[in-house]
Amino acid sequence: MHWQTPRSKFRTYWTAKKHTAPLYPTERHTLLKKGAQMTRWTSKQAKDWWQGRPWVCGFNFLPSTAVNFIEMWHPDTFDMPTIKRELSWAADIGFNAIRINLPYLGWVYDADGLLDRLDRVMHVAKDLGIDTIPCLFDDCGFGGDEPVWGIQAEPVRGVHNSRAVASPGRAIVMDPNQRDQLQAYVQAVIGKFRDDPRILFWDLYNEPGNRMNFSDGDFDQYASALEQSALSLMESCFEWARSQHPIQPLTVAAWSTPLPGEDAHPYQTEIDRSALLHSDIVTFHAYWNRARVSEFIDILTVLDRPIVCTEWMARAVDSQISDQLELFHDRCVGCFQWGLVTGRTQTFLPWPDALVKAHGGDPTRDIWFHDLLHKDGSPYDDREIETIRRLTNTQAQPTERTAI
Numbered sequence: 001m002h003w004q005t006p007r008s009k010f011r012t013y014w015t016a017k018k019h020t021a022p023l024y025p026t027e028r029h030t031l032l033k034k035g036a037q038m039t040r041w042t043s044k045q046a047k048d049w050w051q052g053r054p055w056v057c058g059f060n061f062l063p064s065t066a067v068n069f070i071e072m073w074h075p076d077t078f079d080m081p082t083i084k085r086e087l088s089w090a091a092d093i094g095f096n097a098i099r100i101n102l103p104y105l106g107w108v109y110d111a112d113g114l115l116d117r118l119d120r121v122m123h124v125a126k127d128l129g130i131d132t133i134p135c136l137f138d139d140c141g142f143g144g145d146e147p148v149w150g151i152q153a154e155p156v157r158g159v160h161n162s163r164a165v166a167s168p169g170r171a172i173v174m175d176p177n178q179r180d181q182l183q184a185y186v187q188a189v190i191g192k193f194r195d196d197p198r199i200l201f202w203d204l205y206n207e208p209g210n211r212m213n214f215s216d217g218d219f220d221q222y223a224s225a226l227e228q229s230a231l232s233l234m235e236s237c238f239e240w241a242r243s244q245h246p247i248q249p250l251t252v253a254a255w256s257t258p259l260p261g262e263d264a265h266p267y268q269t270e271i272d273r274s275a276l277l278h279s280d281i282v283t284f285h286a287y288w289n290r291a292r293v294s295e296f297i298d299i300l301t302v303l304d305r306p307i308v309c310t311e312w313m314a315r316a317v318d319s320q321i322s323d324q325l326e327l328f329h330d331r332c333v334g335c336f337q338w339g340l341v342t343g344r345t346q347t348f349l350p351w352p353d354a355l356v357k358a359h360g361g362d363p364t365r366d367i368w369f370h371d372l373l374h375k376d377g378s379p380y381d382d383r384e385i386e387t388i389r390r391l392t393n394t395q396a397q398p399t400e401r402t403a404i
Contacts, residue, residue, distance in 0.1 A: 039242045040238075040242075040278065040279075040280060041249060041280035041281075043304045043305055045280075046249060046280050046281050046305045046306055047305070047306065049249060049281075049306070050281070050306035054096060055329055055332065055334065055391075055392070056096065056097050056131075056200070056308060056334030056335070057094065057095055057096060057097070057325075057328075057329075057334070057335060057388065057391065057392050058095050058096060058097030058098055058099060058130075058131075058133070058334075058335070058336045058337075059090065059095055059098060059099070059336055059337050059338070059339065059340050059372075060098075060099045060100075060310075060311060060336055060337070060338045060339065061086075061087075061090075061098040061099065061100050061340060062100075062339075062343070062345055063079055063082045063083050063086055063341070063343070064082060064086065064340075064341040064342065064343025064344065064375055065077075065079045065082050065343060065344060066079070066343070066344060066345070067152050067153075067154070067155050067162075067163040067344040067345060068143070068152060068163045068164050068165050068345070069100075069101040069102070069103050069138075069165075069167065070103045070105065070106070070147060070148075070149065070150075070152055070165060071152045071163075071344070072100075073102065073103050073106045073114055073117055073118075074106070074149070074150070074151075074152075075110060075113055075117075076151065077151070077152075078117055080120065080124075083121060083124065084124050085377075086340055086341050086373075086377075087124055087125055087128055087130060088128060089340070089341070089373060089377045090128075090130065090340055091128035091129055091130060093372075093385055093388050093389060093392075094388050094389045094391075094392030094393065095130060095388070095392070096129055096130055096131065096392065097130060097131045097132070097133060097200055097334075097336065098125060098130055098131075098132055098133065098336075099133040099135060099203060099310055099336045100121070100132065100133070100134060100135065101134075101135045101138050101167060101206060102114070102118065102134055102135065102136055102167070102189065103147065103149070103165075103167050104136075104137065104147075104167045104168035104169070104172075104182070104185055105147055105148075105149040105167070105168070105169075106149065107185045107188065107189070108149070108181070108185075109149045110149075111188065115188075115189065115192055118134065118189075118193075122196070122198040122199070123198070125198070126198045131198060131199070131200035132198055132199055132200065133199070133200050133201055133202070133203050133310070133336070134189070134193075134199065134202060134203065135203040135204070135205075135206050136167075136185070136186055136189060136190075136202070136203075136204050136205065136237070137167055137168065137173075137182075137204065137205040137206065137208070137233070137234075137237065138166055138167045138205070138206035138207065139166050139170060139173065139205075139206070139207055139208055139209060139210045139211070139226065139230055140161075140164055140166060140206060140207050140210050140212075141164060141165050141166030141169070141170055141213070141222070142160075142161050142162070142164040142212060142213060142214040142219075143156075143161075143162055143163045143164050143165055143213070143214070144213035144214075144215075144220075145165060146165070146166075146169045146170070146171055147165035147166060147167060147168070147169045148165075155344050155345070155346050156216070158216055158346075158349065159214055159215065159216055159346065159349070160214060160346055160347055160349045160350060160351055160352070160369065161214065161345050161346065161347055162214065162346060163344075163345075164214075164345070168182060168185075170211075170222055170226055173226060173229050173230055173233055174223075174225060174226060174229040179233075179236065182233065182236075183236070183240045186204070186237055186240040186241055187240050187241075187243060187244055190202060190240075190241050190244045190246055191244045193246075194244050194245060194246040194247065194248075195246070195247045196248075199248050200248065201248050201249045201250070201251055201280075201281060201308075202241060202246060202248055202249070202250050202251070203251055203252065203253065203283065203310060204234065204237040204238065204241060204250060204251070204252050205230075205233070205234045205237055205252045205275075206253070207253070207255045207285070208227075208230035208231065208233070208234045208252065208271050208275070209226055209227040209230040209231065209269070209271045210255070211223070211224065211226050211227070214351075214352055215352070217352055217353045217354075217363075218352050218353070218354060219352045219354065219355065227270075227271065230271060231270060231271050231274060234252055234271065234274065234275065234278075235274060235278065237252075238250060238252075238278045249279075249280035249281045250278075250279060250280050251275075251279040251280060251281050251282070251283045251308075252275040252278065252279055252283070253275065253283035253284050253285050253310045253311070254266070254267035254272035254273075254275050254276050254282075254283070254284045254285070254300075255267075255272065255284070255285040255311075256268070256269045256271075256272050257285075257286065257288065257292075257296070259358055259359070260358075260359070260360045265299060266284075266286075266296050266299065267284060267296075267299070267300070276300075276303060279305075280305070281305050281306045281307070281308060282300050282303050282305045282306065282307045282308070283307075283308045283309070283310045284296065284300060284307070284308075284309055284310070285309070285310060285311040285312070286309055286311075286312050286319070287311070287312060287313075287314045287317055287319045287359065288317065288318070288319060288359070289317075289318040289319065289320075289324075290318075290320075290323045290324045290327050293309070293312070293319075293324060293327065294327060294331075297327075297331055297333055306334070307331075307333045307334070308333065308334035308335065308336070309328060309333060309334070309335045309336065310335075310336045311336060311337075311338055312324065312335060312336070312337055312338070313337035313338055313339075313370060314338070314351075314359075314361075314369055314370060315367050315368060315369060315370075316350050316356055316361040316362055316363065316364060316367060316369055317356060317359040317360065317361035318360070318361065321337070321381075321384040321387055321388065322383065322384065322387060325387055325388065325391055326387070326391060329391045337370075337372075338370040338371075339370035339371035339372065340371065340372055340373060341371065341372070341373045341374070341375060341377075342368070342371040342373070342374060342375065342380075343375065347369060347370040347371055348368040348369055348370060348371045348380075349365060349369060350363045350364070350365065350369045351363070351369070368380050372384060372385070
C-alpha cells in the first residue's frame with residue numbers, strides 16, 4: 001500500500017520540477033551500469049507480451065479471515081474454503097487477476113508447504129479465469145513489529161491494517177549477512193514457477209523503503225537507513241530472478257508521489273527510478289484522483305512499455321471506481337485495486353488521519369476506504385460492481401494516448 005507522508009513529518013523526495021523532464025536514466029546508462037540489466041526485456045518484447053491480452057483488471061487479495069499475509073499462508077490458518085469462495089465472487093464480478101504477497105518466513109520454516117499452498121491458490125484462481133501476480137518482498141510493516149512465523153495477534157481495534165508485517169522484515173533487509181538466504185528464496189520460488197502460465201508477471205518487491213508504522217490516527221517511521229538497504233536488495237532481486245530465466249516479465253512498482261501543491265514529478269526517488277529502469281513492464285501505485293493519475297500515466301509513457309497500476313482505490317482521497325476505472329480501461333493500463341472482502345485487515349477504515357488529509361481527503365469513517373464486498377459477498381456499493389462488470393466485458397482498444 002502507498003503513502004507519501006506530509007512535509008512536516010520527513011524530508012521531501014522531489015528533485016525534478018514540473019518544468020523539467022522526469023529524471024529517468026537512459027536505458028543505455030542502465031545497461032552499462034549493471035551487467036545483469038543486459039537481460040532486461042526490450043520494449044518490443046514487453047509490448048509483444050502485452051499485445052492481444054484482455055485488459056488486466058484485478059485486485060490485491062487477502063482472504064477476509066487473514067489479518068496479514070503470514071496468517072494467509074501459515075498452515076494452521078490457511079483457509080482454502082474462504083479463498084475459494086471469495087475468488088469465485090471476484091470472478092463473478094469480472095476480475096481476471098490477483099496480486100498476492102508471499103511471506104519469506106514461510107519459505108524459511110516451511111518451504112515445501114508454502115510452495116504447495118501457492119500452487120493450490122493459483123489452481124483455484126486459474127480455474128476461475130484469474131491470473132496470479134506473486135509479490136516476493138514487502139517493506140510495508142505498518143504494524144510496527146518484525147514478522148514472526150506462527151499464530152498472529154488480533155487486529156488493533158480501529159486501526160487500518162494494524163497487523164501488517166514486512167517480508168522478509170525490515171531488520172533482515174538491513175542485515176547484509178542475510179542476503180545469501182534471500183537469494184536462495186527468490187531463486188527457489190521463481191525457479192519452481194518460471195514457466196507457469198498461471199503467473200501473469202512477477203512483482204519482486206512491494207514499496208521498497210516504505211518506513212511507516214501506524215497507530216490510532218497517527219504514524220511514525222522506521223530508521224531512514226532502510227531506504228538504501230531496500231534499494232540494494234531490490235536491485236539484487238532483479239539479478240537473482242533473471243538467473244532463473246522466467247518466461248514472465250519482472251517488475252517493481254514505483255510508489256512515491258508528490259503531495260498536492262508540490263511542483264514536482266512523481267516517481268523520482270532513487271528507489272523508484274531504479275525500479276522503473278530495471279522492470280520489464282512499468283508498474284506504479286497511485287492513490288489519487290483521476291486527473292492526477294492521468295498525469296502520472298502521461299509521464300510514465302515515456303518509458304515505452306506496458307503500464308499497470310498495481311495499487312489504487314481509496315474512496316476518502318477521491319481514488320474512485322466510479323470514474324478512475326474507466327480511465328485505466330480507455331488508456332489500456334492494467335489495474336489492481338486494494339482489497340475485496342472486508343475482514344481482519346480492517347482496510348475499510350481510513351489510513352491515519354494525517355495521511356488522508358495530506359492527500360487532500362477527509363478521514364471520515366462514514367465511508368469505506370478500501371474493499372468492495374461485505375463478508376456475505378454483498379456489495380458495499382452496487383454501482384461499483386456494475387462499473388467493473390461493464391468494463392471487464394468490454395475489450396479496451398488502444399488509442400494514441402494508451403500505455404503501449
